[in-house]
Amino acid sequence: MNKLIASVILFSAVALSAKAQTDFAQTPKGARYRIITHGNGAKIKQDDIITFQFTVKTDKDSVLESSYQAGRPAQTKVRPSQNVMDLMEVFPQLSVKDSALIRIPADSLFAKQEDRRPPFFPKGSFLNFVVKIERVQTLNEVIAENNAAMAKMRGNDSTSRLKYIADNKLAPKTTTTGLQYVVTRASAGRKPMAGDSVWVNYTGKLLNGTVFDTSVEPVAKTSGVYQAGRKYEPIALAVGMGQVIPGWDEGLQLLNEGSKATFIIPYKLAYGERGTPDGSIPPFSSLVFDVEVVKVKPMNKAVAKTAKPATKKVVRKAPVKKKVTHK
Structure with a gap:
């Protein structure tokens, strides 16, 4: 009886693990992602400017970087992906107010530089991004907003x-x-x-x-x-x-x-x-x-x-930080 229960538990664990893997979509460059919450807005497009919060963790939940800790969200222009780390394959799959878990295989990051692999990224591990899209704007909207802020x-x-x-x-x-x-x-x-x-x-x-x-x-x-x-x-x-x-x-x-x-x-x-x-x-x-x-x-x-006192017009130059000279 005990062996039967153990077998059922083992089978359930394997099934859950397999389902967890299939919950993730995969991009051509190898990033895996899963949308956690849906904002139900229009999908992000190329050249959109997105503002987003993020946390970067290891598989053991050690935080490596966080916009929350920095006190300000990140902002970037969506462009064609150059490498798996830039997340540009995933952003067009999201919309405003979406949050997602994005997993980047550590092996792809250190494929040609194993000597630089830190111990907290063993083979088979992932770099995990949790992102939340706060705003999606066109470039013209961002420029207008920045101009208004500067005028203020x-x-x-x-x-x-x-x-x-x-x-x-x-x-x-x-x-x-x-x-x-x-x-x-x-x-x-x-x-x-x-x-x-x-x-x-x-x-x-x-x-x-x-x-x-x-x-x-x-x-x-x-x-x-x-x-x-x-x-x-x-x-x-x-x-x-x-x-x-x-x-x-x-x-x-x-x-x-x-x-x-x-x-x-x-x-x-x-x-x-x-x-x-x-x-x-x-x-x-x-x-x-x-x-x-x-x-x-x-x-x-x-x-x-x-010489007479200078009266010629002062030529404006770019501001230069005042240098302190010590004797």
Whole structure:
């Protein structure tokens, strides 16, 4: 009797295993997939832009990568498949709000590079993707959406800049490029020309008051941006030569040696639509810099004797991250 029960259990297990295998469809390149939930929408087409969440696991459910952990979904354009890993054979089988399990044979990934096969992908194992299609759009729809989002960010930045000026009761001068500045300590010293060397103390802030960089040690400590081992002193640069963001190149040529000022720099003259790679300055961010021109050194003696203050139009260049030079 016990042998009969054991035989029935074994037969059932084999049958279930066989059914689990047949539940998967297989693509020409060898990817296996099974739709878990159906969104009942139109199938994804070539050139559609899809936004999707995903989790990548081993056969033992160890998570290798996840859009949920990253905090943002993935987005890609559907195109002809180049290899089994790009999932482009499977996406056209899905529709918006579908979720699916996609299994990629590990053997196909390491067929010609066995020496690179990690131990968690033994022979016969799979790389498992669980994907959920969140949005399906045409390229034109994505472009229109991005343009609207950028227009909103531009508007928000402009509004925030005006609010900052009003809240701080400033009356800045505005140049033709949009740079705004207030001289907080006047001086009769020499104005730098393009090519002159200047030494500048500075504190850089976002419009919300967050300090992201400074050359002044007490400010760094009170603002929480202090870096042990850094020399806090005026930075040296050649003004008007593209070594710093355009707002600095223009603004420093408006000041005299010994003067102090506050620059309110629009994003176009700062770090543009992308911000900084480290995220300390977000996209479309106007910046506030409190600066002091400590010293001006003419490019050469001949220029120092004959030159007049620079009046030529500033040529806009792509934003360049301000480089800190330490002595």
